[in-house]
Amino acid sequence: MNKNSTATQEANVIIVGSGIAGSLVANMLLAAGASNVVMLEAGADIPMEDHRSWYDAISTAHNQLPYDSTYDLQGDFTSSGVEPWNIQGGRIIGRGGSTIHWGGWTPRFMPEDFCLKTNTGLGIDWPFAYADLEPYYCLAEQYLGVAGITQEGQRDWRSQAYPMAGPVLPLTAQPIISALQQSGYIFGNMPVARNTVTYNDKPQCITTGTCYYCPIGARFTGNQPLDKLASNPNFTLMLNSPVTSLVMGAKNTVTGVQYLDTTTGQTQIMSGVAVFLCSGAFEIPKLMQLSTSAFWPDGIGNDNDLVGRYLVANPYIYCSGGASTNPELLQQELNFPNLCSRQWDTPEEQATGKFLMNMSYEAPLVNPAALMYEGNSAAQIAATVTGPFLYELQGGISPTPSYNNRVTSASGTTRYALPRTAFNTPDEIVSQDTINRHINNMIQLYENIGFTVGKSGAYPQRGDHASSTCRMATTDSDGVVDDTLKVFGTDNLYVASNAALPTIGAANLTLTLVATIMRAMDKILNSRPSWV
Amino acid sequence: MEPDNKQQKLLELRKHPSYGMMLNPLLTVLQPTEDMPPLPNPGTTGSLVPGDITTLYNIASYTGFFWDIPNSFSAFTLEELTEFVNLKTQIQPSYFTVYNQALSLYQLLSNEFGPQGALSFLYTPNPLYPPPNWDAVRWYVIQEFLSMFITSGNFRFYGWVNYPGWMGGPYNDPSHLPYRT
Numbered sequence: 001m002n003k004n005s006t007a008t009q010e011a012n013v014i015i016v017g018s019g020i021a022g023s024l025v026a027n028m029l030l031a032a033g034a035s036n037v038v039m040l041e042a043g044a045d046i047p048m049e050d051h052r053s054w055y056d057a058i059s060t061a062h063n064q065l066p067y068d069s070t071y072d073l074q075g076d077f078t079s080s081g082v083e084p085w086n087i088q089g090g091r092i093i094g095r096g097g098s099t100i101h102w103g104g105w106t107p108r109f110m111p112e113d114f115c116l117k118t119n120t121g122l123g124i125d126w127p128f129a130y131a132d133l134e135p136y137y138c139l140a141e142q143y144l145g146v147a148g149i150t151q152e153g154q155r156d157w158r159s160q161a162y163p164m165a166g167p168v169l170p171l172t173a174q175p176i177i178s179a180l181q182q183s184g185y186i187f188g189n190m191p192v193a194r195n196t197v198t199y200n201d202k203p204q205c206i207t208t209g210t211c212y213y214c215p216i217g218a219r220f221t222g223n224q225p226l227d228k229l230a231s232n233p234n235f236t237l238m239l240n241s242p243v244t245s246l247v248m249g250a251k252n253t254v255t256g257v258q259y260l261d262t263t264t265g266q267t268q269i270m271s272g273v274a275v276f277l278c279s280g281a282f283e284i285p286k287l288m289q290l291s292t293s294a295f296w297p298d299g300i301g302n303d304n305d306l307v308g309r310y311l312v313a314n315p316y317i318y319c320s321g322g323a324s325t326n327p328e329l330l331q332q333e334l335n336f337p338n339l340c341s342r343q344w345d346t347p348e349e350q351a352t353g354k355f356l357m358n359m360s361y362e363a364p365l366v367n368p369a370a371l372m373y374e375g376n377s378a379a380q381i382a383a384t385v386t387g388p389f390l391y392e393l394q395g396g397i398s399p400t401p402s403y404n405n406r407v408t409s410a411s412g413t414t415r416y417a418l419p420r421t422a423f424n425t426p427d428e429i430v431s432q433d434t435i436n437r438h439i440n441n442m443i444q445l446y447e448n449i450g451f452t453v454g455k456s457g458a459y460p461q462r463g464d465h466a467s468s469t470c471r472m473a474t475t476d477s478d479g480v481v482d483d484t485l486k487v488f489g490t491d492n493l494y495v496a497s498n499a500a501l502p503t504i505g506a507a508n509l510t511l512t513l514v515a516t517i518m519r520a521m522d523k524i525l526n527s528r529p530s531w532v
Numbered sequence: 533m534e535p536d537n538k539q540q541k542l543l544e545l546r547k548h549p550s551y552g553m554m555l556n557p558l559l560t561v562l563q564p565t566e567d568m569p570p571l572p573n574p575g576t577t578g579s580l581v582p583g584d585i586t587t588l589y590n591i592a593s594y595t596g597f598f599w600d601i602p603n604s605f606s607a608f609t610l611e612e613l614t615e616f617v618n619l620k621t622q623i624q625p626s627y628f629t630v631y632n633q634a635l636s637l638y639q640l641l642s643n644e645f646g647p648q649g650a651l652s653f654l655y656t657p658n659p660l661y662p663p664p665n666w667d668a669v670r671w672y673v674i675q676e677f678l679s680m681f682i683t684s685g686n687f688r689f690y691g692w693v694n695y696p697g698w699m700g701g702p703y704n705d706p707s708h709l710p711y712r713t
Contacts (some may be wrong), residue, residue, distance in 0.1 A: 369679045
């Protein structure tokens with residue numbers, strides 16, 4: 001093994017990262033006629049819809065999953081600031097990326113989420129409005145296979161019906177629904193990328209309640225588009241191939257990437273006519289910062305020191321509440337997101353933090369096997385089933401972007417040969433007052449139905465939905481990429497990632513990411529670039 | 533409110549929210565804080581003979597007897613356990629060794645206490661006198677069988693219609709909603 005040798009390979013289009021963004025870009029390029037599209041992925045393959053893996057998931061003491069080993073380790077990052085981030089468990093490095101383990105939550109952003117600056121003076125506006133993205137939201141819902149129920153008068157208005165109808169809300173939701181109704185609050189189904197009928201050649205959900213590892217592929221996961229591309233002669237996926245730098249032929253021209261084959265230790269150069277960075281809101285800014293040259297002495301696209309800044313994610317809060325007896329045997333039987341309320345996901349809340357609340361689908365949940373193992377008798381277990389129980393209401397809050405919050409590289413590399421990550425978040429992105437306000441909203445709901453309030457607070461920041469680190473803007477003084485996701489100052493380098501989202505709302509952002517990429521790719525392909 | 537301890541534990545053990553991704557809803561029985569013994573010889577694959585799988589099935593089925601759960605709720609059949617065991621022994625990390633340890637332990641206990649006594653002992657051992665290989669057998673065999681026993685249909689004994697790990701069926705068919713509404 002020669003660890004210092006360098007070989008050169010050629011591609012037409014290079015895609016860095018095999019997650020949902022990368023596979024979407026590949027799909028759209030190939031559908032438009034592109035050839036020799038090469039995708040480089042730092043991680044390895046992850047077995048999906050594998051029966052042994054599913055048995056391990058439901059039987060082993062730690063719910064062992066085939067992607068557990070891909071998570072960040074404590075030593076893979078440093079963290080400082082108001083609330084130091086701990087990203088362990090937040091992302092998957094491997095074929096298919098983090099939508100391997102996502103829950104499929106696919107709400108749209110609200111119209112006001114696209115104009116934070118105009119409405120509040122904070123952050124930045126998107127270069128386009130909800131109405132411009134709406135057609136692509138419809139396409140994104142079709143691509144992911146979203147099941148939902150249209151609510152009368154919903155502000156995230158839609159021009160087409162959901163591809164699939166959402167499920168009926170379970171009995172377990174009834175107490176919370178009653179609480180919401182007593183206050184006159186709106187509620188509905190959380191849209192989810194989970195098949196209520198056979199769709200996109202994938203089967204109907206059979207409610208295994210193990211969405212973290214679906215045994216039949218009934219929820220969209222990042223491997224599925226790649227599975228479909230596997231036989232395409234114009235597409236090559238290279239695993240175990242972390243990209244270590246971008247190669248610039250001129251200030252405005254990327255000519256390829258340098259990557260490491262971690263199976264051989266050999267450094268390689270892959271030349272390409274266009275490069276799409278699709279490796280997430282942490283790896284992309286680090287890669288751009290580290291790719292210094294005479295053309296870009298501070299890193300690509302970083303002449304204005306914006307790459308890696310405005311790091312945000314949704315703070316996530318919770319409040320538990322329950323009662324002393326459970327005669328209806330309330331138990332989360334559905335085990336995927338269903339009941340939600342966007343009562344506080346409104347323009348009025350935008351300046352301080354909007355809130356999308358949902359009912360946890362993990363509580364109440366009695367585990368008889370655990371009680372058996374602990375030595376409880378049949379009578380004791382029966383008493384537990386009908387005894388005290390706790391619900392958990394929870395949800396994400398829209399964050400306020402701050403220039404000072406940043407992701408950069410720390411010294412050293414991870415086991416994937418990626419640079420370690422440094423998080424520095426000196427500015428709070430949501431105030432404690434806002435957190436308390438929304439916790440009080442949840443407390444009020446419990447009090448409406450006579451539940452006793454339990455614990456509440458904010459979960460540690462894990463960086464789920466991290467974004468905006470190469471944010472989209474109308475000029476390079478405000479952001480890193482334009483509305484086609486092209487890096488300012490370049491002709492052929494794109495950022496297709498959460499990193500490009502200028503701001504985020506309270507809603508989960510994956511659907512918005514897919515719609516944004518679809519919109520950008522439409523514009524790119526309509527310009528008929530030479531590499532397609 | 534002073535929450536029920538077990539419920540509270542279930543909530544508190546979740547270190548992270550399930551926002552945008554799924555977390556494991558703690559189906560299984562051992563606490564993550566408990567020291568996990570290594571799986572013995574995970575690289576040694578093999579196939580158990582049908583008689584040994586039947587013995588393992590008898591061990592697994594003892595759960596229902598011990599906790600007064602009638603057979604009518606169970607879909608945990610010998611056929612299902614056979615598939616489970618084969619996948620666990622024939623693919624790495626392999627349970628071939630630990631299942632054989634469980635079988636040897638059962639035989640040892642049967643010789644001393646008889647078959648029924650051996651089953652009882654496996655579920656309620658004296659912690660002061662743990663039998664040979666007990667840590668691994670408890671962790672990788674007994675607790676997994678308990679989980680499979682519940683998820684494979686016996687949760688219905690408690691009045692529920694669905695449970696994590698149970699293939700309940702299509703959820704948008706009003707005639708067959710696998711949960712209560």
